Amino acid sequence: DAGITQSPRHKVTETGTPVTLRCHQTENHRYMYWYRQDPGHGLRLIHYSYGVKDTDKGEVSDGYSVSRSKTEDFLLTLESATSSQTSVYFCAIRGLMNTEAFFGQGTRLTVV
């Protein structure tokens, strides 16, 4: 299994509060991705990173920011959580010589 850990695994937060999800990898892979999974929508890309401090927006980036200060960590921040951000969030990693991505266990976030 790919060495990828997401934390927390579950979180309930109130509308308007900031939330940070962490993705940690031990594979030293260059590429990291954040997706959200919602019923009827599959997985949609939020942000991705192609190196330390190199990030870019995905399809559904509004309301989210990311940071990657170390190769192993990719943080996803909801500056002010809204109910529409209730979802399951997946982090994925990909090595430079690979084409397939490997996923973490997911974080179930509920915004009430």
Add this chain to the structure above:
Amino acid sequence: AQKVTQAQTEISVVEKEDVTLDCVYETRDTTYYLFWYKQPPSGELVFLIRRNSFDEQNEISGRYSWNFQKSTSSFNFTITASQVVDSAVYFCALSLSSGGSYIPTFGRGTSLIVHP
């Protein structure tokens, strides 16, 4: 732009039946990769297979087989003699090699329910 369509939202079969999950993709690139992932009820996403655009050979792995046809832009997945453990959501994905990003774009998934 790239797009993946999994028209089957949910499929229900009885154990030992064969089942095919459809995947149709759109891209103008000539170099691309196609994938299938499985998401069992426990929630994790498991990589099953990768196929590149220059390799149209079909692949078989045990009860699983994949049929890639560029002429119809399809990458279908067949499970032979389905089992209850095959119950899961299956995602088809496409990534392009442009810029080296290989960012996967996913279909909406097909939920397969295998009844005993």
